[in-house]
Amino acid sequence: MSFHIVVCGSLVPDPLQTLEPVQGPTGPGLKNEMMLPSVLDPWAAHALYEAAHLAANTPDCRVWLVSLGPKARLQQLMMNIAQKVPFELVAIDGPASGFADAYEVAAALTAAIESIDGLDRSRMLLFGGRASASRDAGVTMQMVGERLGITDQFLAVDKLKVEDGGALRILERIEGGRYLASICEGPPAVVAWSTGGLPEPPNNPQVGMQNMRTIMPALQKAQPVALEAEGVVYANVEVPQQRRETRIVKDVPVEEVARDIVEWLRSG
Amino acid sequence: MERILFVADAQLDGSLPKIAREVLASAVKLSGELDGATLTVGLIGGDVQAAADSIAGCGAAAFLGAAGDDFAVSRYSSDAAAAEAMVRKSEATLVVAPGTARLARALPGVAQRVGGRIDSHIAGFQVDAGTLRVERWFYRQRMVAVMSRSQRPWLLLIDSGVFDALDGAEGSATVEAVPVEVPRARTQVVGEEAASAEAQTIRPDADVLFVAGAGWTKKQADGQAHVPEAEKLILGFLKQTGSSLGSSKSLVDQSGEGQAVLSFMSHVNQVGQTGSTPRHPKGLATCCHGEEPHVVGWRFIKERRAVNIDPGCGWAQGKADVLYVADAFEVMSKVNDLLGGG
Numbered sequence A: 001m002s003f004h005i006v007v008c009g010s011l012v013p014d015p016l017q018t019l020e021p022v023q024g025p026t027g028p029g030l031k032n033e034m035m036l037p038s039v040l041d042p043w044a045a046h047a048l049y050e051a052a053h054l055a056a057n058t059p060d061c062r063v064w065l066v067s068l069g070p071k072a073r074l075q076q077l078m079m080n081i082a083q084k085v086p087f088e089l090v091a092i093d094g095p096a097s098g099f100a101d102a103y104e105v106a107a108a109l110t111a112a113i114e115s116i117d118g119l120d121r122s123r124m125l126l127f128g129g130r131a132s133a134s135r136d137a138g139v140t141m142q143m144v145g146e147r148l149g150i151t152d153q154f155l156a157v158d159k160l161k162v163e164d165g166g167a168l169r170i171l172e173r174i175e176g177g178r179y180l181a182s183i184c185e186g187p188p189a190v191v192a193w194s195t196g197g198l199p200e201p202p203n204n205p206q207v208g209m210q211n212m213r214t215i216m217p218a219l220q221k222a223q224p225v226a227l228e229a230e231g232v233v234y235a236n237v238e239v240p241q242q243r244r245e246t247r248i249v250k251d252v253p254v255e256e257v258a259r260d261i262v263e264w265l266r267s268g
Numbered sequence B: 001m002e003r004i005l006f007v008a009d010a011q012l013d014g015s016l017p018k019i020a021r022e023v024l025a026s027a028v029k030l031s032g033e034l035d036g037a038t039l040t041v042g043l044i045g046g047d048v049q050a051a052a053d054s055i056a057g058c059g060a061a062a063f064l065g066a067a068g069d070d071f072a073v074s075r076y077s078s079d080a081a082a083a084e085a086m087v088r089k090s091e092a093t094l095v096v097a098p099g100t101a102r103l104a105r106a107l108p109g110v111a112q113r114v115g116g117r118i119d120s121h122i123a124g125f126q127v128d129a130g131t132l133r134v135e136r137w138f139y140r141q142r143m144v145a146v147m148s149r150s151q152r153p154w155l156l157l158i159d160s161g162v163f164d165a166l167d168g169a170e171g172s173a174t175v176e177a178v179p180v181e182v183p184r185a186r187t188q189v190v191g192e193e194a195a196s197a198e199a200q201t202i203r204p205d206a207d208v209l210f211v212a213g214a215g216w217t218k219k220q221a222d223g224q225a226h227v228p229e230a231e232k233l234i235l236g237f238l239k240q241t242g243s244s245l246g247s248s249k250s251l252v253d254q255s256g257e258g259q260a261v262l263s264f265m266s267h268v269n270q271v272g273q274t275g276s277t278p279r280h281p282k283g284l285a286t287c288c289h290g291e292e293p294h295v296v297g298w299r300f301i302k303e304r305r306a307v308n309i310d311p312g313c314g315w316a317q318g319k320a321d322v323l324y325v326a327d328a329f330e331v332m333s334k335v336n337d338l339l340g341g342g
Helices: A042-056 A071-081 A102-114 A140-147 A205-220 A254-266 B018-033 B049-054 B076-090 B101-113 B227-241 B251-256 B292-298 B328-339
Strands: A004-008 A011-013 A021-024 A027-030 A038-040 A062-069 A088-093 A124-129 A153-162 A168-174 A178-184 A189-193 A232-238 A247-249 B003-009 B038-045 B062-067 B094-098 B117-128 B131-138 B143-149 B154-158 B175-177 B187-194 B208-212 B244-247 B282-286 B303-308 B322-325
Touching (some): A042 A124, A042 A153, A062 A071, A062 A102, A071 A088, A088 A205, A102 A140, A102 B101, A140 A189, A140 B101, A168 B187, A254 B282, A254 B322, B003 B076, B018 B094, B038 B076, B076 B101
Parallel strands (some): A153 A189, B003 B094, B094 B154, B117 B154, B208 B244, B303 B322
Antiparallel strands (some): A153 A168
8 A cells, every 4th residue: 555645734923923913905914924934834744744754654655745825935934844854845825824714725725736746646645734723723624625525534633554454543532532543444535633643853954955856846836826715704803911910929838839729729 | 594503413322512512502592693593403423312302492493313323423424424414404504513523523524515614613602783703713822803704604613611501401302314325434433542541631521620731740859850759649639629631742742852751641631832722610730831832722711820930930920810939749749638638
């Protein structure tokens, strides 16, 4: 069994940045959005690492990263992730805003996947994050899967194991801190990852050199898409005032601290 | 005029989870606030009669069911087929559903099939001059928006803890079986597994979220790490209070950095930017540090207290109601003694 793994993943603002919403001519966005440092969307990054790991341990696999974002910011992002794992980039030039509509994002991703040369969809595993760190919807992968006619879908996956015979044993997070275990006959399947089980790979300059051969041409031929969030009206977007008046309890005997905590726990 | 469909999945014992009754309450409220709106209930499960009876008096005009072996387990292909059939049968314009793992996976595909749109993690409703607006968070709980849509059907996945659960609606419901064209199942559900073999530590309905930070496994004042003692203290507290356990840092990160890891901690305990943002009435954070990416993990905790030896701790300053500047090992040992009657 070999796989053609397509990973959907884009950029999000570095989580350490302060984010401030602003109203633009086409809807809400982030202040200085084009200037914000970006990272690969965390759950999608886990999906990419899992894809590369699976490909490295399975013969005749290929990995594509389909990424939707402003071309200039995608180029910066690639400088950071190109040395991590081998992949072929498929770039789409468009907004990476959390306020973009998942339905329109799904349409753009599907069109890009359908245009991939050499992709065998009968062997396809469609990977992505369980949700983005921008919109945090958790719906886009399922819609892309539907558009591609894939009805074996898994959300919030932490483990995928290829069984003897090619079946996929998959663990999905469910309520109560438990996993749902399923066995899928094989590809095609949608696998939207949680954190998986792999740490971030160290940079490898050789991998970077290999990736850059496809990254720059992919960026050059990135097709522009307009995401207009048709039919959506944002009445208000704000950063809530969350600051609390924190009471500092210091230089107090530990017994007193413990009593205070227990009284609080036992109160209404 | 809106036609509202409330969709929920019945559990193996035939009951509805608390989140489903919360979301049903929101659907009932919505049907009262939108002029001329009607409410239909759709239930998916092995046997849905008990679930329907438990909410028979909710005011729904009809109860639809997709029941049988095909729907006893959580599987995308059969769940999506069932929900799609219900949306089409009811001609719903609004679909309201709890954001359970099962429906959060299935309904986005249903939205695609019926030409609708979907929004998830809904944290509130407003009806203004006959227009429905929903509240949801963006950028992982860092900003909140109020939005509306013109497209229908509009599917809405509601978070837990947003509405009070509907109670006292038991009765006898007549459930109409909806014909569902179930595709051949290429996926077999083989069971459930605990994320951690050591202890059950996630309790979504608990009153208290206990957040254990990476500090528990780091070297203490004597220059040594005390992981077994930390485990004993944390598990002792969880056992006595029935609290749910959260972790402030990714287990993957910790193990990848060569740090010791609490044996009962798993990926699913993680809260924050790449974890969950659970809703509990109270939260007690211990040995936690860090800035926004981690701190968003207790965005929806109402009363927050923290124990940390650093008075400038970014996790607590301005985010907690009370910060105890103290050694968490000593404090939790005493807390456990007091809870145990010592």
